[in-house]
Amino acid sequence: MQNIVSTIFNRFSSKSLPLVLLTFLLTNVSAAQDLQIERKVDNLLSSMTLKEKIGQMTQFGGINKKYEEMIKLGEVGSFLGVKGAEKINELQRLAVEKSRLGIPLIFGNDVIHGYHTTFPIPLGAAASWNPELVQLAAKIAAGEAALEGTKWTFAPMVDIARDPRWGRIAEGAGEDPYLGSVMAEAEVMGFQGNNLNNDLSIAACAKHFAAYGAAEAGRDYNTVDISERTLREVYLPPFKAAVDAGVSTLMSAFNSLNGIPASANYHILTQILRKEWGFTGFVVSDANSIGELINHGIAKDEKEAALKALTAGVDMDMGGDAFTGNVYSPNLASLVKEGKISEKLIDQSVRRILRIKFRLGLFDHPYTDTLYIKNHIPDQKLRDSAALRLAEESIVMLKNDNNLLPLRKDLTSVAVIGPLADDKYDPLGPWNCSPIPKRVTTVLDGIKNKLSPTTKIKFIKGCDIESNNKRQLDNAIRIAGQSDIVILVVGEAANMSGEAASRTNLDLPGVQEELVEKVAKVGKPTIVLLMNGRPLTIDWIAKHIPSVLECWFLGDQSGNAIANVLFGDYNPSGRLPVTFPRSVGQIPIYYDHLNTGKPFEENNKFTSKYLDSPVTPLYPFGFGLSYTTFKYENLKVEKNKIKIGGSTDVSINVTNTGKISGSEVVQLYLRDLVASVSMPVKELKGFQKIYLNPGETKTLKFIITPKMLELYDVNMKKTIEPGKCEVMIGGSSVDLLSNYFEIIK
């Protein structure tokens, strides 16, 4: 933890985060009383009836008068979607004071990127490549959620996503297993703190286990069929990182995985999660995913679905309400009576659930202590400053010809055009929790705050996000013609990404593309700001617009952060966590692909490419521009031969060669050149985000550890093989210096 503080201090030495936020990040240090907890769980379990045990395994969505009786009878263990300390305390009182054993309820909600204070969507936050800030955002979200009774979040979503047609790409950290793992760990640590038994900590839930992001054709909920190798190399690492960081719960996914639905998949839920990884928390199903085993065609009825999910390893049923959708509560008792499942299996799940309730301190402090939390959470101003910092760092500058940006603050006239320019709702993104839209600063607000009172600012929407109405286009063109600078704010509506929001066409929706093209043709210096939950296909914009900023959905501080970048008060430092394709036809496209037997060559037909499109992406993974420039030199490998199990230092000099200070994300990739199995052309294995003043050089050191050199051999055994490796360091996945070392026996 000390490390995090010093990293943050170092990184922001010129513009540091307030000390009180850093201290907040460090609270909750205390060891868990695991042994004692196990004893308490055993005691409690021995006095529970079968009905009470099944109650613990049951979660209801929303509330209903009839539930009060069920709570008193111990027939429910958890609620989803109930918010507010007063309501939650009231229901909790029924469980604690009116039920036979007084077992507290656990209340969960989707606190994905903030509770009230809304931070950038996870894909945007991943573009910051700043895990400490992501951790702080999760910690603030946890504090605000806890203040309103929520002690469990269904986050982080750690699904790797390589298909931007899939709308849920917005909810995760993008395409890369390593970056995804770093972000997963940061979020778990942020939500849970060092000790769950603290009023400000909440339990996290790594979801959706597993490989949900690999849905065929990018269509949500669709079938997943991938090799065991791809599963383990690409999709599982962020889950493993979450488990290693102490995540309390996992959520079993909707999709089927290699023919077996994830919510009935013994291989992942028990073999890998429990036996290989030693996970001790509990698994909750995704909403109704147990009942959906019928649609998947592996259960003839709900009873069989319950049987299959439980024996595979799903501990809690996230159902609809008590009367529809919930599958465990009406079926488990008869399955036990019929001898189809043992009570021992039930006990195992209940033990896992009670363990987390004890770890959270719910038995000792079942009620939300709003006074305590209010006194210990940073004030709103500080929370906003963290949200602003993360929003700034999430912005990726994709293009800036002739240094059109940053803009001067004494411009004579500016046209701000686009359906998202003065929008307070969509910048909150998909899966916002309990946002306060009036707090959102729009791009127009942000720009107005920066410019001198004499600047003429003209605003017009130009068109809607989605409709085909072109009535305002001519006015937009006219306003552009009357202004010195044109800022276009275009993209998707928040609900076009997230769950059940897959698209086959990733162009700007509605007539926005036409708006951009017509306005750009007016010929004024034009900047495009993109707001979206996924990479969009913006080939025309990339060719014709001089400056383009990828702004995702940045939450409350959208307009302030964007204006800080536009006017040079923040030098952009975001880097893409996902590859931007030129067209939908290139999907899936990701940087760490295998080489093929006929790797692409420019003038050679029989190599891996397309007849009608370049093979390269529009913007590669790890890419992002700055207002300054960085030079990489002197990539040194300390030992050019290392023994299996050994490690080596590598170092590189990075210099800020421009005129202003800025942050650079120094990325380290490895390639195993000859192995027993084909290995990716490069794989991210480390990164450091550093801040450099003009002319300043830093020598950065990375350690190549044995873990970074592991691969799965032909028998899917983790191993390190002798042979030559290439180490590459640079500012994006395509702009790298290289050197070599050899692994020897």
Ligand code: BGC
């Ligand atoms: C989603 C989950 C979410 C759950 C509860 C489901 O439809 O797939 O990600 O946590 O609903 O809201």
